Amino acid sequence: MSAMAPDALAKIRQRIDDIDEEVHRLLIERSAVIDELIHIKGTSAPGAAFRPDREAHMMRALVMRHEGILPLATVEHIWREVISTFTAMQAPFRILIGQSTDPAALQDLVRFQFGFSVPAEAAASDADALAALRRDGDLIAILSPHSPGRWWRDFDGEDLQIFARLPFIIAPNHPVQAEAYVAGPKLSVPPEADIRLWRMQATGAFEKTLSAFNARIVTREDDEILVEISGAISHAALCAEAAKRGATFSEPVELGSFAAPIHFVGQEEEQTEEDQV
Numbered sequence: 001m002s003a004m005a006p007d008a009l010a011k012i013r014q015r016i017d018d019i020d021e022e023v024h025r026l027l028i029e030r031s032a033v034i035d036e037l038i039h040i041k042g043t044s045a046p047g048a049a050f051r052p053d054r055e056a057h058m059m060r061a062l063v064m065r066h067e068g069i070l071p072l073a074t075v076e077h078i079w080r081e082v083i084s085t086f087t088a089m090q091a092p093f094r095i096l097i098g099q100s101t102d103p104a105a106l107q108d109l110v111r112f113q114f115g116f117s118v119p120a121e122a123a124a125s126d127a128d129a130l131a132a133l134r135r136d137g138d139l140i141a142i143l144s145p146h147s148p149g150r151w152w153r154d155f156d157g158e159d160l161q162i163f164a165r166l167p168f169i170i171a172p173n174h175p176v177q178a179e180a181y182v183a184g185p186k187l188s189v190p191p192e193a194d195i196r197l198w199r200m201q202a203t204g205a206f207e208k209t210l211s212a213f214n215a216r217i218v219t220r221e222d223d224e225i226l227v228e229i230s231g232a233i234s235h236a237a238l239c240a241e242a243a244k245r246g247a248t249f250s251e252p253v254e255l256g257s258f259a260a261p262i263h264f265v266g267q268e269e270e271q272t273e274e275d276q277v
């Protein structure tokens with residue numbers, strides 16, 4: 001195959017330039033609504049702009065409309081950068097990264113989700129992260145469910161709340177494989193959420209009961225468990241089922257709630273002309 005004629009390359013580059021210009025102009029246009037958003041939402045308090053349920057809805061729409069050869073994670077990351085920047089433009093916030101058995105992976109997750117326009121730094125410990133969160137209203141903390149700091153023991157969902165679980169799109173080849181919760185001050189508008197995070201004491205053979213309710217044990221230590229469970233399931237229903245198996249669950253402490261993640265299995269192959277013959 002001969003090299004592409006220079007004018008053909010120039011034409012393609014012109015198309016790319018035109019597209020880039022349009023995307024850039026649209027982003028500038030998107031940012032023009034910020035003042036109005038601040039006015040309508042009354043987002044004067046630091047960190048008060050977060051609307052996790054709206055973000056979840058947008059990410060679902062993004063997954064639904066995506067097509068072609070562009071990796072979904074690329075588009076996801078671009079939008080995460082945009083949404084995070086737009087959140088900070090309404091009300092600035094900072095990120096504290098909690099303890100993890102894999103700090104580099106957790107840092108990657110933070111940058112994938114929040115981009116580079118929001119300051120992020122590692123907390124000395126989970127306890128420090130929570131203390132800072134309780135002190136400064138403009139902070140959110142990224143907390144690992146596998147943290148040696150066991151932050152969940154000092155968290156009762158009263159003054160702080162978990163309002164998102166990361167990553168939101170779970171895919172086998174996703175560039176970021178770490179998982180974490182986003183904790184922050186109580187949001188002024190409680191998010192619509194389908195999964196709650198509970199801390200409970202559980203005894204007996206309780207695992208089957210949780211599986212039957214599609215609940216996910218995130219962390220377990222002795223008889224204390226951290227569980228993600230659908231908002232449609234009551235504690236009473238869980239206990240009634242557990243009783244049949246001689247298991248028990250204590251009254252749960254709800255640490256927060258969030259939108260269910262999207263499990264993305266892969267992009268549908270584009271059908272080429274060769275496939276059809």
Ligand SMILES: O=C(O)C(=O)C[C@]1(C(=O)O)C=C[C@@H](O)C=C1
Pocket residue numbers: 037041049050051052054055082083084086087090
């Ligand atoms: O829809 C809003 O309330 C916004 O503030 C806009 C926006 C966005 O950039 O799309 C930013 C932050 C919210 O968490 C959700 C969405």
